[in-house]
Amino acid sequence: MSAGCTRRATLLAAGALAASAALRPGFAAERPVVRAGVLKFGTVSWELDTVRANRFDQEAGIDLRLVELAGNPATQVALQAGGVEVIVSDWLWVSRMRTKGEALSFIPYSTAVGALVVPAGSAITGIADLRGRRIGVAGSPLDKSWLLLKALAGDRHGLALDREAQPFFAAPPLLNSKIGDGDLDAVLTYWPFAARLEARGMRVLVTVSDMLTALGQPANIPSIGYVFREDWARANPAALAGFQAAIGRAKTLLAQSDAAWDRLAPLMQAEDDATFRTLRDRYREGIPRRWTAEEQAGAAQLYALLARLGGRELVGDAATIAPGTFWAGGS
Incomplete structure (x- = not known):
């Protein structure tokens, strides 16, 4: 077979293969x-x-x-x-x-948000017990969960967490480390990090969904x-x-x-x-x-x-x- 015939045959075969692929369901190019x-x-x-x-x-x-x-x-x-x-x-x-x-x-x-977690043997049994405590908060003072916790503490317990507790704002991995070392009394953090603490035997005091319900807000958003x-x-x-x-x-x-x-x-x-x-x-x-x-x-x-x-x-x-x-x- 001549070189020209071989080239034409190769091109025809390549074209047939491409056409066959294009007809397959889910062909990537489409x-x-x-x-x-x-x-x-x-x-x-x-x-x-x-x-x-x-x-x-x-x-x-x-x-x-x-x-x-x-x-x-x-x-x-x-x-x-x-x-x-x-x-x-x-x-x-x-x-x-x-x-x-x-x-x-x-x-x-x-719909998962986060939770407030305390050590298993903590004497903290409710939000009112946060007075004077060292609270780790994931993110900044504008974190939505922190705003909700402050609102609930103020509305239900007359507790101004900004002044009557000791908030510490940091990244979630650092907070998990600090509460594990005993440097924090509670941590308000995102759900994957709360789950990791829970798996280590720590106790979920209140979830963000619980806070929303207590504040008269829908909790399934x-x-x-x-x-x-x-x-x-x-x-x-x-x-x-x-x-x-x-x-x-x-x-x-x-x-x-x-x-x-x-x-x-x-x-x-x-x-x-x-x-x-x-x-x-x-x-x-x-x-x-x-x-x-x-x-x-x-x-x-x-x-x-x-x-x-x-x-x-x-x-x-x-x-x-x-x-x-x-x-x-x-x-």
Whole structure:
């Protein structure tokens, strides 16, 4: 066979192979790419890694790619710069950005928030016992859980925690270390870190959901969610629908299958079996069960309370949640 014939045959074979691949269901070139900004060992990566491992993204008609970033501020910058399509944040931030003219939207990820944890043998049995105590708080003085705890302490016990206790604001890993060493009497922290303390035998004094209920607020509101640019969602409705379908299947699998969690063990970095099980169980408890107009109205109610407690430093110039914060779909 001549060189020309050989080249033509090769090209024909390559063309036939490409055509055959393109006809296969879920062929990658036909699927829109959705880039999600994640923290390498964050809880969101558990869910999205499950999506990819089980090809839920491909079956939903998308190609999900995870972009590992250094921290939550980095994920927000990446979203705003167009480096990723989706991140996880809270709806307070989404509303604040919308008020500034940046049209972001939110769909639920988790209702889990956090808890106030004390050592197993602590004499602290209620919020009133926090007077004079050393309280570690994850984040800053504007942390939403801290604002709620202060409000509850003031309303129910006449206790001004800012003045009558000793708050210590720091990153969650440091707080877990300090309470383990006996340097703190209590820690108010995010749910994965509270779960780790609980697995070590420490006692949950009150959850953030308990605080919300005591303050007359709905306790089943998704606190954090997947956040994306509204213009991207409107221009790519199939990509967003595919993403929602894929994460829905991952949540269902993680809610029902222990084997799915065994595969995630390296990502979870659990120190022992008790920690592994507690992290798994708390994630499952935080899976949103409903997201209707009722829950969205409850979030607006909670926003008003947080705006009153945190003021402009927390919510910016808007006393009420910005319209469009919660994605309603449509074109």
